[in-house]
Amino acid sequence: MTPWFKTSLLLCALLASSASAAVDRYAVQFSEGLERVDVQLCFHGEAPDRLYRHAAAAQHASPLQFSGKTLPTRNTATRMLLPELPPNACLNWHYELAAAAAAMDYARAYTVGDSVVAETALWFWKGPRERPVEVRVSLPAGYQLSTPWPRDPGDPTRYRPEQTATSWTSRSAIGPFTSQVISLPGGQLELTLLGVDDAATAHKLRIWVEESAAAISSVFGYFPRAHTQVLVVALGPRSEPVPWAHVIRGGGAAVQFYVDETRPLEEFRADWTATHEFSHLLLPFVARDDRWLSEGMASYYQNVLRARDGRLTEQQAWQAMEDGFQRGRDSAGGDTLREASRSGWRSTRRVYWSGAAMMLQADIRLRRQTAGTKTLDTALEALHDCCFDAGKRWFARDLLQELDRLADTDVFMTVYAEHIEASTFPDLNDTYERLGLETTSGGIRMANGRPNSALRAAIMRPATAQSRAGTARDSAP
Numbered sequence: 322m323t324p325w326f327k328t329s330l331l332l333c334a335l336l337a338s339s340a341s342a343a344v345d346r347y348a349v350q351f352s353e354g355l356e357r358v359d360v361q362l363c364f365h366g367e368a369p370d371r372l373y374r375h376a377a378a379a380q381h382a383s384p385l386q387f388s389g390k391t392l393p394t395r396n397t398a399t400r401m402l403l404p405e406l407p408p409n410a411c412l413n414w415h416y417e418l419a420a421a422a423a424a425m426d427y428a429r430a431y432t433v434g435d436s437v438v439a440e441t442a443l444w445f446w447k448g449p450r451e452r453p454v455e456v457r458v459s460l461p462a463g464y465q466l467s468t469p470w471p472r473d474p475g476d477p478t479r480y481r482p483e484q485t486a487t488s489w490t491s492r493s494a495i496g497p498f499t500s501q502v503i504s505l506p507g508g509q510l511e512l513t514l515l516g517v518d519d520a521a522t523a524h525k526l527r528i529w530v531e532e533s534a535a536a537i538s539s540v541f542g543y544f545p546r547a548h549t550q551v552l553v554v555a556l557g558p559r560s561e562p563v564p565w566a567h568v569i570r571g572g573g574a575a576v577q578f579y580v581d582e583t584r585p586l587e588e589f590r591a592d593w594t595a596t597h598e599f600s601h602l603l604l605p606f607v608a609r610d611d612r613w614l615s616e617g618m619a620s621y622y623q624n625v626l627r628a629r630d631g632r633l634t635e636q637q638a639w640q641a642m643e644d645g646f647q648r649g650r651d652s653a654g655g656d657t658l659r660e661a662s663r664s665g666w667r668s669t670r671r672v673y674w675s676g677a678a679m680m681l682q683a684d685i686r687l688r689r690q691t692a693g694t695k696t697l698d699t700a701l702e703a704l705h706d707c708c709f710d711a712g713k714r715w716f717a718r719d720l721l722q723e724l725d726r727l728a729d730t731d732v733f734m735t736v737y738a739e740h741i742e743a744s745t746f747p748d749l750n751d752t753y754e755r756l757g758l759e760t761t762s763g764g765i766r767m768a769n770g771r772p773n774s775a776l777r778a779a780i781m782r783p784a785t786a787q788s789r790a791g792t793a794r795d796s797a798p
């Protein structure tokens with residue numbers, strides 16, 4: 322037993338008496354002007370042997386304090402090995418938020434006006450995933466926090482982060498903004514606009530987010546996540562409405578968009594990015610090495626869903642899909658799909674659009690086998706209902722086997738086996754022939770009277786209320 326341990330036993334006994342639920346409790350305080358954030362972490366019972374943090378955290382962080390003294394830890398860039406601690410121990414540290422944000426590093430911390438956006442793991446250091454946590458947050462007057470963490474319904478200052486892997490990333494924004502809640506069947510989006518000063522621009526961006534998210538709700542009849550953080554960062558004039566966006570899953574679901582807020586609503590409506598990003602939430606987290614599946618699914622739905630809500634005509638949606646497939650064909654060659662999925666950005670088109678072609682094939686085969694009673698939509702909804710542990714990372718093979726089991730079919734694993742080791746882009750000639758799609762020099766043409774031309778139209782039509790009978794939901798569980 323070390324000296325600092327002995328001197329703190331009394332304090333720990335006092336703290337233990339106030340602990341009740343089996344969670345590790347954080348108390349987080351942001352200073353005036355967001356100069357720094359002070360964190361206290363009180364463990365429930367036995368302390369873990371380590372905490373995890375961001376690789377860049379050490380630069381602006383204080384050492385861990387226990388009972389008023391610096392705690393001896395052994396550190397790597399992302400791990401702090403803790404010495405043995407008494408039960409219900411509390412640790413304190415602080416992080417120099419303003420100093421970190423001054424670097425204006427969009428992957429770590431930066432400012433937008435008076436607000437700060439930061440990788441949460443810079444200051445929020447977690448124990449192993451298995452330990453549930455609760456976070457109480459104190460903010461300067463007039464300030465808000467935007468985070469992926471679901472809020473405690475009875476106490477808006479208390480959050481309960483989802484138990485995701487410590488390596489999963491997240492972003493928090495703190496500032497004098499006003500977040501908006503967008504309620505959809507099945508869930509709520511908490512929308513925060515940063516760098517937007519006028520009401521008309523705020524209104525325009527809200528409509529764009531709301532319409533894009535509503536399109537995803539149409540797949541199951543409800544939004545796939547109960548709580549989703551949506552951060553929109555205005556960049557000013559750029560060459561397109563949404564130069565960059567991504568889905569992040571640490572501690573909860575989140576989508577972050579960087580936008581040119583000066584562009585008109587029509588350009589945002591015509592852009593596929595938001596539909597693509599929200600479509601990722603139809604699936605749980607898929608391992609990065611299997612990104613052909615997650616990106617293929619999102620690339621498929623980004624066109625299907627825009628047709629279903631009327632943003633694209635059926636012909637435009639098939640054209641957009643074929644344009645993507647052609648980009649995929651043009652960049653295929655050499656690597657198998659498995660290899661390409663594990664290589665860098667150069668294989669993006671090949672990977673995304675091969676995955677989308679496979680989802681199209683699986684959707685068609687499933688609809689044909691079941692006379693349209695089962696679809697990719699219904700298979701994903703069954704997965705959502707049975708196995709949607711938000712903190713689990715899936716490998717493609719396991720996920721496709723589960724989809725086959727749930728749909729009582731073999732189409733998903735068949736499509737997987739046909740293409741995963743192929744070095745060429747999926748051949749869609751038979752698929753197009755059956756659907757009555759013809760590629761011509763003037764673009765894709767739809768011919769009627771082919772075996773599955775009704776099926777072709779059905780893919781791009783919203784599921785009817787009747788086909789979703791018994792599964793529609795009105796509110797989050």
Ligand SMILES: [Zn+2]
Pocket residue numbers: 597598601615616619
């Ligand atoms: Zn994507």
